[in-house]
Amino acid sequence: MGENDAGVIIVGAGHAGGTAAAQLRQFGYDKRIVVVGEEPIAPYQRPPLSKAWLKGEADADSLALKPDSFYEQANVELILGVRVTAISRDTKTVALSDGRVLPYEFLVLATGARPRPLPIPGADLKGVMALRSAADAEMLKAALGPGKRLAVIGGGYIGLEVAASARALGGEAVVVEREPRILARVSCKTLSDFFTDYHRARGVDFKLDAVVDSFVGEDRHVTGVRLGSGETIACDAALVGIGVAPNDELAREAGLECTGGIVVDEHARTADPSIFAIGDVTHRPLPMYDRMFRLESVANALEQARQAASAIVGRPAPAHEVTWNWSDQYDLKYQFAGLPFDVDDVVVRGDPATAKFAVFHLSGDKIQAVEAVNAPAEFMGGRQLIGQRRSVSRAKLADMSVSMKEVAA
């Protein structure tokens, strides 16, 4: 296949982009597939970066989505360390930062999201970091270890996972959160309290309800975080984990509709029938909740990669999935499914003090979401019930003597 053959061009070599390429070949797509990625490495898994990889339990090979040989065997062209600078929808071409112009029959935008910066004095000091890429993780890893103190700005899952990893590596960690509780944006209070206690018992310090005023440093390296209260927390490095923003500029400039992400339909297609968008960058329909939303998860990236690949090869659309995600901290496996929209009641199953429990979010007699800690049956059963949109009995749900199998039966 030559430079002038038009096939599928995938912009972004992350979990979504890499999966879309592999899925297209599995579905028998036989034209040219090009994946263009800004990072210098082939598609890899990001979730372990804050966990197993940071602790030295995973290496580059195990992070890789596919071995290097796959791309040659499957005839998928990887163009790495290169950006797509513009999309021309009229000529159906993309311009690359290395000067090349490539034609497409279908374009798949998998440009992901980037960490939101904290626009405060000192944010440009060395040692103030974010975590998104393998390169970020490499830098962060060097800042963890015995005797080293990490300040985590933002009590979200990334921050908590890194705090747990920092402790596992023998260092200290302090989490600074603007809200009165951690995980305020993503979890219920029961979960927030549980995780706060669990981390505290393992030596993580918390500053809640705390505004970060600035980073202070010496010799251009961060040495502390100054809070609005006037207090300064000493640290050797700081991780800013306050959420991500979608990389939708390319789509905007091409005139595609974006509202906090690239707007797509149930097939991951934009209003331009030749252009799809998948993963963290999309603002997508959630048929089970009858609304549009932007999701940030591997499950979402994979689901949309399958949707786009199916549509491109003309296969029937895959069944809708219940969105889900997970987080590993210490010996805890936290899994959640669904989203807590329109919730009017919450049922706790099990005792948080035992570190094995689940929280079900209900709207009327239907489960909208489940958050499970070391409770895989509750997660799996809950996910099934959410997908089936079935009515459940609150009494059975709260009763540990009734198995999840029976609740879901």
Add this chain to the structure above:
Amino acid sequence: MAKITYVEFNGTEHVVDVKPGMSVMEGAVKNNIPGIDADCGGACACATCHVYVEETWLEKTGDKSAMEESMLDFAENVAPNSRLSCQINVTDALDGLVVRMPESQH
């Protein structure tokens, strides 16, 4: 190296050499064998790497953890020889292993 045979639902066989230390799931994913999705990458969080272990190999592949057991309880088309392939660690003793895939992981 352990030679592992992965059999797709439609009967297509894939025979590959898998490095000890990897999981049976990784052996499939790294060789682009279809039918094992492994959405969570091996964290025992999703049950999309479900396989049926050929009866003669059940003992050698070891016991299921309580976590794996619970996850499998809710997977589709579960049988007594069902396993999550991310939880089977490959050793030289598994040279010759045969696993079959369910119709779908979703």
